[in-house]
Amino acid sequence: MLPKLILICCLAVITSGSIPRPRGVADSNASHYQPNSENVFVCIDGSQSFPYTYVNDDYCDCADGSDEPGTSACPNGKFTCTNIGHRPLIVPASRVNDGVCDCCDGTDEYSGNIACVNTCNELGKKHKEEVERIMKLQEEGVRKKKEFAESGKKMKEEKKARLEQLQADREAAETERQEMEAKKDEAEAPEKEAKDRHQKAWDEEKARRSAEKDAAAGMTAFNELDSNNDNFVDVLEMVVHNEFDIDSNGVVSEEEAKEHLEEVEKVDQDTFVSKIWPNVKQIYKPLVPEEAQSDGEASPPAEPQGETATPPTPETPTQDDSDEKMPDYDDETKVLIEAADVARNSFNAADEKLKSIDREISSLQSYMNLDFGNEEEFSVLKxxxxxxxxxxxxxxxxxxxxxxxxxxxxxxxxxxxxxxxxxxxxxxxxxxxxxxxxxxxxxxxxxxxxxxxxxxxxxxxxxxxxxxxxxxxxxxxxxxxxxxxxxxxxxxxxxxx
The missing domain is CATH 2.70.130.10 (Mannose-6-phosphate receptor binding domain)
Incomplete structure (x- = not known):
């Protein structure tokens, strides 16, 4: 680089009259490059001032690089391509005269080391076409956006009106539900009383039938056990039944038999049915006649050691009393049930109506709380x-x-x-x-x-x-x-x- 004084001497002398804008200056900064009456240049950041001849002298004087808009002297300098026919472009000053055409008009390569072809008009035409294409796209989008916004506003107004109507309907529906619930409760009270009465009678009847069956099974067992037909069941008649073997040693002792007879030697039929049978009916098994065995019937399998529970006797009902079908309700109870059913159906309809209103209200409130943009335009995407x-x-x-x-x-x-x-x-x-x-x-x-x-x-x-x-x-x-x-x-x- 030449000494500063030599560079200054070699530059054109500033004379009175109009001063052309220095190379690389943007339109927005042009006012900074008009020398005052004293031909002094002030750095754009205001940090320094010096003779106007220092501008573009290929020596960086300003900290902000503003004195060298047209050279690469300042590392932070900016060069503005004029690009007439296209649009201005700002490039780093380091690209000035670097042998690469950055500006479409080639103004960044003024040293003559490279010949740049001016492509600004061609690029300007393409840029204009691109801008027109995007503008057309934008205009079409704005047209659709307006349609969407109008539709969104209309939709929101409709939903707002619907919400207000539903909130009014809900009050009436709540009142109707309360009325139907009161009628339901009123109709169900006598129905329940009649059903409970019917159920109680049926439970008593089942208990009576069960007691009769149990007593009959007990008398049958007594008759089977009373092998000598003396109208008593005694210890000796009990010991032949292996199911009364308490300690599972294969033999029923007199003590074990007596224990099953409530510690007495013998009992009559009434005592057996009322006191003994309830305790032995789950293990009792009638003896198989010898002639049945001799006819080829297999003997009952021996009871496994340690097991005392046996299936119930054939005479003992195997069907649970609860499986018996309860008789139909009487006509008076049927009338009460029918009236209660009508009341229940009316309540259920009123209850579902209220729930349906609440669901729709909740859905509408969720919609109303959504932000669809300033003009409701985004509602189309919902x-x-x-x-x-x-x-x-x-x-x-x-x-x-x-x-x-x-x-x-x-x-x-x-x-x-x-x-x-x-x-x-x-x-x-x-x-x-x-x-x-x-x-x-x-x-x-x-x-x-x-x-x-x-x-x-x-x-x-x-x-x-x-x-x-x-x-x-x-x-x-x-x-x-x-x-x-x-x-x-x-x-x-x-x-x-």
Whole structure:
């Protein structure tokens, strides 16, 4: 680099009259590059001032690099491409005269070391076409958005009116239910009394029948045991029955027989039926006549050692008394039952009507509490589900409800989260939604999804990815995100400088 004094001497002398804007200056900063009456330049950050001849002298004097907008002398300098026919472009000053054409008009390569072809008009035309395409897309999206908003507002008003009507209907339904419940209780009281009376009579009848059967079985057993027909059952008649073997040694002793006879030598029929039979009826077995055995009937198998319980005798009823069918109700009770049934049916209908109203009220209140955007435009997405499939998974988004993924090869669905809240920045709140509290990751957090909304011609889930472990992101295009304005971010990616 030449000494400072030599560079200054070699630069054009500032004379009175108009001073052209220095190379690389943006329109927004042009006012800073008009020398005052003393031909002094002040750094844009105001830190220093010096002769205007220091501007673009290939020596960095300002800390902010503002004195070298057209050279690469300052590491933090910025060069503005004029790009007439296209749009201005700011590039790092380090790219000035580096042998690469960064500006479409080639103004960054003024040293002559490389010849740049001016492509600004061509790029400007393409950029204009792209802007027009995006504008058309935005306009169509805005048109649909307005339709969705009108539909959403209408829907909300209808649901609001329906909710108000249901709240009024609920009061009447609650009153009706209370009336039907009172009538039901009034009809069921005499019904219950009559049924209880009928049941009590039946229980007494079953008890009487059971007692008769038991007494008959006891008398049969007494007659079988009274082998000498002296109208008594004594110890000697008991010892021949192996089922009375208490210690299971294969022999019934007189003491064991006497124990079954309540410690007496013999009992008559009445005593046997009333006192002895209730204690022995579960183990008693009638003897098989010898002639029956000689005719080829097999003898009853010997009782296993240590077992005393035996099946009931054939005379003992094997059918539980509770299996007997209760007689029909009398006509008076049937009338009471019929009246109670009518009251119950009326109450059940009133109760279900109230529950149905409550369910609908709850559903409407949930809908009314949802934030569908400033103009209710997002309501069109409610109750709709969308899918996107990549190489491994199919992702599913049910807007305002849940998000999930499932393997393409088959398998169970994994919850990525349920509806949480709008999560866009303060100046663009409706640009993203958060779905949270999904299935827990092993040794990690619960899964969650952030859905990013962008302007598009149709409602479509276009991408799914995982920026960080167990935290997913979906890209969703929809007309309801169209604003009618073109952001520079919408077209930068299409510039080919």
């Amino acid at each position: 109750d709709q589900c969308f899918e996107y499939t990549d190489r491994e998974y199919t992702y599913k988004l049910c807007v305002y409800e849940r998000a999930s993924q499932r393997p393409k090869s088959g398998g169970s669905e994994t919850s990525l989260g349920t509806w949480g809240r709008w999560s866009g920045p303060e100046n663009d709140r409706y640009s993203s939604q958060l779905y949270e509290r999904g299935q827990n990751c092993w040794n990690g957090p619960d899964r969650s999804v952030k859905v990013h909304f962008k302007c598009g011609p149709e409602n479509q889930l276009t991408n799914a990815y995982e920026p960080s472990r167990c935290e997913y992101a979906f890209d969703f295009i929809t007309p309801v995100s169209c604003s009618g304005k073109v952001s520079p971010l919408d077209t930068h990616a299409h510039d080919e400088l």
